[in-house]
Amino acid sequence: MSTLPKLLTQGSALFLDFDGTLADLAHRPDAVDVPGDLARLLDRLHEQLNGALAVVTGRAREDIEPMLSPWRWPAAFEHGALRISAHGDVSAHRPQGIDRAVAAAQHLAGRHTGLLLEIKQTSMALHFRLAPSLEALCVQTLSRAIENAGGLQLLRGKAVIEVKSVGVNKGLAIQAFMNEAPFAGRLPVFAGDDVTDEAGFAVVQRLGGAGIKVGAGTSIALHRCDNPQALRAWLTEATLTPLIHA
Structure with missing residues (x-):
């Protein structure tokens, strides 16, 4: 470089x-x-x-x-x-609907070892660095959780999926x-x-x-x-x- x-x-x-x-x-x-x-x-x-x-x-x-x-x-x-x-x-800015996404992530993390949930003031992040095979499941679960929340979006990073405001x-x-x-x-x-x-x-x-x-x-x-x-x-x-x- x-x-x-x-x-x-x-x-x-x-x-x-x-x-x-x-x-x-x-x-x-x-x-x-x-x-x-x-x-x-x-x-x-x-x-x-x-x-x-x-x-x-x-x-x-x-x-x-x-x-x-x-x-x-x-x-x-x-x-x-x-x-x-x-x-x-x-x-x-705390968007509406974030609590539903947090609840879905908590349920998922409680069932699968290696997932780490980070709850923030205005958003949340689900880390799968220790369980990379669960990436697709994490995306699917959080996508369903926010499908009716027009003000939220998924943001994919390095071994993490976040839910945050679209704005x-x-x-x-x-x-x-x-x-x-x-x-x-x-x-x-x-x-x-x-x-x-x-x-x-x-x-x-x-x-x-x-x-x-x-x-x-x-x-x-x-x-x-x-x-x-x-x-x-x-x-x-x-x-x-x-x-x-x-």
Whole structure:
């Protein structure tokens, strides 16, 4: 994969996914090994960009914040259904019908070892990394659970199926940040690893910025790097010298 160019300047806005991007994927969401210096790295980047840095993740707020405690940055959790602006304003959207999907997933996880249900404030995720043969059953069960709920959709990621609002994705979350200070007027850069990040790549590149695909797989992102370690090294290098003017 190609070496990343120096994309970050004083006029950049930086958006970062978490799992598979800043931190390596694990067999369970609660087993992720967070590098000890990651919070300090985010702090340095946040300062250099005058606050124009946000984490954009599918994770629930209560799940990820303890991993990088104390949390100090703007963020979009649950693919943007829960968003915290740079000024601390919180917006959240819980769609109707999500409880039925949760109940169906709970029943399925109770019958099959290896399935892990993650219940969030506005959505849910059913992980099958430990039971890959159950993928089709998970899709079928959740599809039936939401078939009469027009405001819900299935979102398939790496060994996970999520149920969330149709009006929520990472691209919309990034666009909302870009309409606010300190992000407005800057060129956005977004790094992510999964199909759920493609909407984010589309938005930042439509705005004249750049997407960075972490790892293998088809993507519309303009740039690539091998793995989270390579991305962290690139981010660290950006903090070692003053960012140039755009």
